[in-house]
Amino acid sequence: xxxxxxxxxxxxxxxxxxxxxxxxxxxxxxxxxxxxxxxxxxxxxxxxxxxxxxxxxxxxxxxxxxxxxxxxxxxxxxxxxxxxxxxxxxxxxxxxxxxxxxxxxxxxxxxxx
Amino acid sequence: xxxxxxxxxxxxxxxxxxxxxxxxxxxxxxxxxxxxxxxxxxxxxxxxxxxxxxxxxxxxxxxxxxxxxxxxxxxxxxxxxxxxxxxxxxxxxxxxxxxxxxxxxxxxxxxxx
Numbered sequence: 001x002x003x004x005x006x007x008x009x010x011x012x013x014x015x016x017x018x019x020x021x022x023x024x025x026x027x028x029x030x031x032x033x034x035x036x037x038x039x040x041x042x043x044x045x046x047x048x049x050x051x052x053x054x055x056x057x058x059x060x061x062x063x064x065x066x067x068x069x070x071x072x073x074x075x076x077x078x079x080x081x082x083x084x085x086x087x088x089x090x091x092x093x094x095x096x097x098x099x100x101x102x103x104x105x106x107x108x109x110x111x112x113x
Numbered sequence: 114x115x116x117x118x119x120x121x122x123x124x125x126x127x128x129x130x131x132x133x134x135x136x137x138x139x140x141x142x143x144x145x146x147x148x149x150x151x152x153x154x155x156x157x158x159x160x161x162x163x164x165x166x167x168x169x170x171x172x173x174x175x176x177x178x179x180x181x182x183x184x185x186x187x188x189x190x191x192x193x194x195x196x197x198x199x200x201x202x203x204x205x206x207x208x209x210x211x212x213x214x215x216x217x218x219x220x221x222x223x224x225x226x
Contacts, residue, residue, distance in 0.1 A: 004155075032213055043117065043203060043217030044156075089155060093213050100171070101215065105155040 002027045004104035006090050012110045013080055021075040021107050023064075023090035031092040033057075033066055033073040034101070038087040047075075047088070082111045116140070117218035119204055125224045132191040134221050136204030142216075143209045145187035147171075147179065150201040150220070162187055163209065194225045 007022040025033065032051045036044040048057035053068035062077045073090060090104040120135035136145065143164050148156040148171075158171030160179040168179050176198060180188040187206075191198055201222050205215040 006155075034213055041219065043205075043219050044215075045217065046214055049213060100158060100161070101156075101213070103156040105153050106150075 002031065002092060002094050002102045004090050004092055004102055006088075006104035006107050009106070010108040010110060012112065015082055015111055015113050016079045017111075019075070019077040019080045019084075019109070021088055021090075021109070023073045023075065023104060025071050025073065025090075025092050027071075027092055027094055029094065030068075031094050033064070034091045034093070035062070035064055035073070035075050036089040036091060036103075038089065038106075040086070044089060080109075080111050082113050085109060085111045117204055117206055117216050119202075119218040119221050121221050122219065123222050123224075125226065126191075126194050127226050128195060130191075130194050130225075132194050132223065132225075134189040134191075134202055134204075134223070136187045136189070136206075136218055137185050138187075138204075138206040138216070139185065140206065140216065141184065142206035143184070144207050145181065146205040146207075146215065147177075147187065147189045148203045148205065149173070150203055156203065159189065194223075196225050199223060199225045 003026045034049045035047040037047045038044045048059040050057040050066035056065045064075045087106045087108045089106045091101045117138045146161040147159045162168045162181040178190045203220045204218040207215045
């Protein structure tokens with residue numbers, strides 16, 4: 001079946017540090033891939049997406065590239081801010097069968113000033 | 114502005130009680146979803162609904178039921194709450210064919226004693 005695996009958290013960084021949160025997936029066919037973010041006290045919101053191999057999704061300084069050969073979709077940001085502190089979820093949407101989002105376990109990110 | 118609201122942010126119930134979690138969206142979305150969020154497990158789909166009076170089981174439906182009598186409202190029911198149902202419950206909605214862009218409510222944190 002489809003599954004998503006994210007790096008273990010929590011992750012703690014200083015402001016302006018470089019961020020990478022790893023995400024790998026297992027899926028049949030060619031899924032679309034997403035990063036969702038959950039700020040404290042709020043629901044999840046879509047951060048970025050990529051729908052085919054080699055696509056790069058980007059938003060708010062975050063980027064992720066759909067790598068079919070390594071089945072990965074790692075999230076990166078060059079210089080994090082305190083306001084980026086949140087829980088980040090990698091997810092896939094299968095293109096086969098019932099279309100449902102499958103989420104990874106989430107990675108809690110804390111940025112210290 | 115799009116909005117998904119959930120009836121309670123925090124709820125404390127006793128084992129064996131019947132529990133209702135309500136979700137309302139104001140975006141005229143056909144599809145609505147209930148997830149539970151647990152540390153280390155990410156989001157897992159409990160039930161979803163494609164339209165009024167229609168429902169489909171998700172990945173972990175055991176111990177839950179749902180009701181969708183009106184398009185804007187999707188209720189999750191715990192017929193007899195148990196301690197292993199202590200969790201964060203998230204509701205989401207989207208238009209048909211737009212599964213990747215789900216709009217989430219802020220969540221209900223349920224504690225079953």
